[in-house]
Amino acid sequence: MESKRGYTMRARGDAKAATRQRILRAALELSEEKMTIEITLDEVASRAGASVQTVLRHFGSRDGLLDAAVALASADVEEERRAPAGDAAAAVHAVVAHYERRGDFVLRMLSQEHDPRIAAVVGPGKLLHRAWVEEMFAPQLTARPDRAAVVDLLVVATDVYAWKLLRRDRGLTAATVEARMLALVNAILARP
Incomplete structure (x- = not known):
């Protein structure tokens, strides 16, 4: 007892x-x-x-x-963006859903990165996005001689600024943004 x-x-x-x-x-x-x-x-x-x-x-x-x-938010972000490695559609779906939830916040943080405290947050966030791309698309990146260039392009295609341009600036629906990001990703991956 x-x-x-x-x-x-x-x-x-x-x-x-x-x-x-x-x-x-x-x-x-x-x-x-x-x-x-x-x-x-x-x-x-x-x-x-x-x-x-x-x-x-x-x-x-x-x-x-x-x-x-920041540490708690980073853990939340990693969980929100989780998808099976090699499944481009699932990865793009996860990242667009993440941006729908946190994209405006992330953009606000990026607008403050001149502040050293905020720079200390967004710097690792940028590295986290690149690591996410490398993890999500690892099967498609194996043995590619242009791996670094393909990773760069995938980072851009799935970046919060790409979401902003399509969703906020163009006013497209989340589903349309997802379809266009996936088209970019597929075109990048199809490059010889």
Whole structure:
């Protein structure tokens, strides 16, 4: 039989973890609504149903909070973009769905990359996209003498800016954007 103290300690630990997640999610929600520089600890705490002191106890500082939020968002992004390697249609579908969810946020972050803190976020994001391309299209890239060039082209064809040009600037539907991105990807992969 478990002691009352053991149960109480586990319940406190669970409550602490839940509070931490609420704070992180609040920070991420706010970053989708406004520039990162504009986000205050008061806003995060209020949205999370916590005090500023609680936020500071969990993360130490505003920078600590933002670093933890970036790490959580990166994990979310990797999960959202998951598709079977070698399935071009599934990869393009996943990346367009990801952009539909986060594309405007990503573009807002890219517009702030002159800020060293934001540059530290978007730089790894660019590397993540390239790694995603190499993973998703690995079977089609094997033994290609022009592999580096093909990866470059696939990065461009599936980039958030390609989505922006078609979806935001042209006003096309998500399904049409997906079809056009897939046409680009297939044309690139068909290159001799």
